[in-house]
Amino acid sequence: MEENDRMEVIILMKGNHNMIMADHLVKTFIKNEKKNRKSEIKAVDDISLTVREGEIVGILGPNGAGKTTLLRMMSKLMRPTDGQVSIRIGAEEITDEIEIKRYIGYLSNNTKLYGRLSTRELLQMLGTIYGIREKTVEERIAQISQVLSMDAFLDNRIEKLSTGQTQRASIARCLVHDPQVYIFDEPTLGLDIISSAAIIDFMKRERERGKTVLYSTHYMEEAEYLCDRIVMIHHGRIISEGTPGELRSKTGQNSLRDIFSGLILSADGSKEGLFGNGELQDDIVSAGSGAAGGMSRQTAKREGMYDER
Amino acid sequence: MMNAKIIRTLVKKEMLDVFRDKKTVIMMLVVPIILYPLIFVGAMQLMNFIASSMETQNYRIAVDAEDGDAFLQKLLEKAETERETAEEPGAVEAKGESAYEITIVDDAAVSDYETALNEETIDAYVSGRVQDGRMQYDVYYLDSVTNSGYAAGIVMDAFDDLRDEMTRQRIAAAGLDVHEILDPIGYEKENLASSEQSLGSIMGAVLPFMLIISLLMGTMYPAIDTTAGERERGTLETILTLPVTNRQLIVSKFITVAVIGMISALLNILSMGGIAFYMYEILEMQTDIGSFDMTKFVPAILVCMLAIFAFSMFISAVTMCVTSFAKSYKEANNYITPLMLVVMFVGYIGFIPNLELTQAMAMLPVANICLLIKNMLVFKVDYGMIAVVLISNVAYAVVAILFLSKIYDSEAILFSEQKGSLQLFEKRSNLRKGGVPTVSDVWLVVAVTILLVLYVGSLLQVKYGLAGLFGTQLILLLVPLALVLYTKKDVRQTYGFTGTGAAGFLGGSLLITGLYPINSMLASGLTQLFPGSAGNVETVFSGILGDSALVSLLVIALAPAICEEMLFRGLILHALKTRYKIASAIFITAALFGFYHMSLVKFIPTGLLGLALCYVVWRTGSIYPAILMHFLNNAYSVIIIYYPEQVGRIFPVFVQETFTLSDGLLLLGAGLFLTGIGGYVLKKCRK
Structure with missing residues (x-):
């Protein structure tokens, strides 16, 4: 469906x-x-x-x-x-x-927000920098706040927000200029x-x-x-x-998991073997459990997360 | 590029961010509003304490003399009057000194005066005897004990009174006019300085230092917070996702820091002023310290305010230059400590008496602000000088900020795995051998070198003349060389120590020989347009030239040819070449060379000279022809100074005060012709 x-x-x-x-x-x-x-x-x-x-x-x-x-x-x-x-x-x-x-709206784990500003202040500032008209900015803030259900904490300082609220504020940051591309x-x-x-x-x-x-x-x-x-x-x-x-x-x-590990193995060449490259070891294990024949605890946890969903 | 709306928004954000930081607000408010009054109240308490401890002081003096002894009588008399005045209300403050009591200790009770003094049972011991037909008194006291010293002073005062009295009596007894003999002439000193000037001279020593320090403290935290702090909190990467240029970012941060500096300076002044006024009111009630017309200080304070605004721009720019390269608060603090020490050290200049604010001084950062405030407070007003100080501070700030936004590489700061553009602060073992120093390193070292030349170099030149000039050249050579060696760079490549054919040397020599007359004409023309500024070699070196032309040739021509070339056409040009297009590298180097000569009039000729030198280094790929050219250029000037007659016989135009239009055109033509041939030869030469 x-x-x-x-x-x-x-x-x-x-x-x-x-x-x-x-x-x-x-x-x-x-x-x-x-x-x-x-x-x-x-x-x-x-x-x-x-x-x-x-x-x-x-x-x-x-x-x-x-x-x-x-x-x-x-x-x-x-x-x-x-x-x-x-x-x-x-x-x-x-x-x-x-x-x-x-x-572009760019979001990563390193794009932190200004803790001493409130989400509303942050969004207003960003709107002005992107050159959006003040009225439009206000409308968009109201809209974003509703979609991400941020009304309750829109005027609180960001440093006071919970992790989930901060993440929503981060998404709001990427949304305010209504970008064509999200990275x-x-x-x-x-x-x-x-x-x-x-x-x-x-x-x-x-x-x-x-x-x-x-x-x-x-x-x-x-x-x-x-x-x-x-x-x-x-x-x-x-x-x-x-x-x-x-x-x-x-x-x-x-499965994508098998495709991925197979591709990486062939890219690294057979002589290096599965655990030949120490740097990649953990990733290969987590990415390609089928080939490795086992699953790290971390991987299991991640998988569980998706099963639940 | 400089979108005002974006900068305004960024400034607003920075302001909100900074003012919501408790640390900054505390630094800004608490120091002026709480700390100053606290210090003041403490000082008053201490003064009261000292005064009260003096008030009750009782000096015990033992006198070994007959009962009817004249001195003993006098001392008793003094003790009596002292007791009477002390009992009058308000008498102590009115005298401006503390009152005391004298107790005459029975000398019979003192068996050994030395022990008694040491045990402090008495403060002074006086013994009198007859010697050669007159009384001879000896006063014993301990210099090491404060009270003993005071007691001895009181005793000596009593002797002075006694001797005076006896002298008068004897003159009168001899039937002579006492007044005529003792006061054959009359004299009195009178202080013509207004009480405001006296007050100003006291404030002038302390105030600049306090203001500079409070401004430094006021700008330090916001500077760190907006740069290293932003990076540490991880918001720098966020702001870099915005359509904002490096320059907009730096300028808005600079505006924020400078404005906060100004606010904190204003608060400091208001607080200090308030306390001074309060103190003055109290003192006026108690003593006669003369009356002040505080309104007289209003223009001075207004100019000081402007000076402080200009200085806060300067100091903000400088602190930001330092903190922008730090990756954390801690690192920024490490960088800023040496800066603080330097600024404080220079700030002490206000305490040096008799230091005048000269044209050169007015260009020296920090020192110029100190001296300007000092001068304003004693009502020495020179509008030209005020303008120079204000403009130079703002200009330094603008140049620093523009440079910063040029070299501030957000990428290198943000993603530190990247090859650091400032290798100076990296562990030496991590640096790779070879190559040319990075542009950021070079800017930093050039700034340090120029500051050293400004401060140490000018001192050396004033003190040691030609030898000092040589010392200045050594600074130019050695400081940058230390960078090259420390960062393990390739000396040959950095300085362009590569051989080149004869064509390079020939072409360069012809080029410079042609450029020399053009430049001298330009210089003399500009000197006429801007009289007063030092334009030619004679006026610059007039004080320090020795008798020997050879020595002058070595110091004025050879040393700069090597040292300045290695710095400008070597290090700077080669480093810039790695980042910019060759034409930009050449123009920036030439402009810097022009600025380095610190004179409006010299900027154009030296800039042109710099262009020619850069061009030759680029064409030939070697610095050697440039060294020869620079030597020739300076040598021509030295020869003209030392052998004016000989030169005058061959080329009269070079020694004449003025020259005719036809002379000028001839000179210009010949110059252009030689320059052209030089350029042609250079074009033919292979790298």
């Missing part, structure tokens, strides 16, 4: 119109190592990506794969070492850093069921309004349930992309 609704929405809203484009993005970091050594690390190594209007695209990848760096570059928080990000608004293609930011970096990480369900519902609702969502996650089931398209990255490169169905037929595997 729900699947059918979703299909309809996609047909209605997805005009195959490209919204945000990443063109051969590269980001090189200099990493301090022990003693006098420094090494260059390509956190993102030549990634090109296009997200269309009314589409939810999920970025999957183990820790250190370059998800956060990619999303930071796409939301213009970070300058790419090479390559370019652009946004299409109408017929216009925008590449200017400041202009692009106008059309969320692990928005459900460490949240309880109710809070993460609220975020997932929010993303679905925005897609229905024709908005574009690009987000990263560790949770396979969540991605499978939500995403129109999935981009898997590993060591800063795209190792596979497509709709969940395409990925299934491409790899012959049924």
